[in-house]
Amino acid sequence: MIRYPFLRNKAKIGVTAPSSGVRAELHPIVKQACQRLGQRGFTVKCGATVWTQNKAKSASAKDRATEFQQMLRDESVDLLIPPWGGELLIEVLEYIDFEQLPNKWILGYSDISLLLLAITLTSGMATAHGTNLLDLRGEYSDETTAMWEKMLATRAGESVVQHSSLKYQKEWQHDRPSSCVYHLTEQTIWKTIAHSPNVTIKGRLLGGCIDVIRHLIGTPYGDVQRFKEQFLADDPLIWYLENCELSTVDLRRSLVQMKLAGWFEGSAGILFGRSSANQAVQNYTVEDVYQELAKELNIPIIYDVDCGHVPPQITFINGAFAEVKVGNGQGTIRQCFIP
Incomplete structure (x- = not known):
């Protein structure tokens, strides 16, 4: 529980x-x-x-x-x-x-x-x-x-609904302080790699910045299988991940490592946050990374969500049961605090 x-x-x-x-x-x-x-x-x-x-x-x-x-x-x-x-x-x-x-x-x-x-x-x-x-x-x-x-x-036992932002911040402007800290100028659009443009996934949330959480693999602090057996019963996982500094090839290596370590077994889907690090390497784009992963795991992938270093970001609760819905570029996340 x-x-x-x-x-x-x-x-x-x-x-x-x-x-x-x-x-x-x-x-x-x-x-x-x-x-x-x-x-x-x-x-x-x-x-x-x-x-x-x-x-x-x-x-x-x-x-x-x-x-x-x-x-x-x-x-x-x-x-x-x-x-x-x-x-x-x-x-x-x-x-x-x-x-x-x-x-x-x-x-x-x-x-x-x-x-x-x-x-x-x-x-x-x-x-x-x-x-x-x-x-x-x-x-x-x-x-x-x-x-x-x-x-x-x-x-x-209660739940809270959060919605995708209307706009996000493309870049920091420290020389122009804002009354809300961020400069929200770009239209937010959540995108999907799935069989349908309208996607709904349900499961328990886990995630974070992939640059660092990947280093838990193989340590006593990163045993996802034990966590599932001890605390989750049969609920699937929804991973939310954001990339701070990884190149597309390093991102791909990290995701393959997570897959080989069994972190994605029994997952209902993956959410990827916006990232300014997603630059192509020899024409290998981050969309290529997402397409390959979605095909290998046979699960929907939602990307450019409000998570991570390109603000603003939704508050994700590790362990909460979530229902994520995406359609017409907008997203809704209901998080239920189920023991």
């Missing part, structure tokens, strides 16, 4: 950096994000790792794991949100006690998705793939991003 945390009203948010911390010159935007959350009724507590960054990490692996677990065990803290992702979160896994995790939401993406997936696979606790702290520093959030609060305040 999947266990779901619950976010109470006027919650206390713990901010810790199990991957990258924030350089001194960017400390003001961390403080701004904390102030914005405070204005919305939250209390925010920042750990020491948030304010340091050296050699591609916020602190040593042991120090990062210690602070993360201290915040998890702090009964006054209701939710953990890292400032952002990074590069070397994988170093902390061996120092975390996955068998003694309090029932508490952890929200993030990018490198953080490695930790989220490891937690859900090993413990059966739902985790939330969505916005990071620094993207909440705006005067307001767009409708897609803002859904993180409603999602995390959903009780076990």
Whole structure:
């Protein structure tokens, strides 16, 4: 059975950096994000790792794991949100006690998705793939991003519907600050590789940034088959994946590795997020990658969804039962918090 945390009203948010911390010159935007959350009724507590960054990490692996677990065990803290992702979160896994995790939401993406997936696979606790702290520093959030609060305040047995965004951000414009952080200028269109342009798939959600979650394969933290047997009964999986920096050939290699490791066995479909990394290599396009995978697995693939490094993004709950519908370029996801 999947266990779901619950976010109470006027919650206390713990901010810790199990991957990258924030350089001194960017400390003001961390403080701004904390102030914005405070204005919305939250209390925010920042750990020491948030304010340091050296050699591609916020602190040593042991120090990062210690602070993360201290915040998890702090009964006054209701939710953990890292400032952002990074590069070397994988170093902390061996120092975390996955068998003694309090029932508490952890929200993030990018490198953080490695930790989220490891937690859900090993413990059966739902985790939330969505916005990071620094993207909440705006005067307001767009409708897609803002859904993180409603999602995390959903009780076990209830469900929430999210819709594809109207527009997405093509590129960052840091020299032109926006009141909602993002510059949403391009029309969102969800696309499919399937027998029909109208697609409906049902199953349990798992996923994250493929650049990093692929490194769980072959480790004690990435045993998808054990997870299915222990926590899911007979429900199929829906994978949601997003590519941060992989070339199309590296993406293909990673997907084949996941297939050979059995991660896609019994899957109902795969969702791929938008990516600026999907550049063709010798005429080998990302659409070629999707076509080949759909044919090999004989399941529908939905792509250019609101997930990952090309915002905004839907909040996906690892472990939740989802019904995904796509038609006419628009998508709807109902996530049910079924134990």
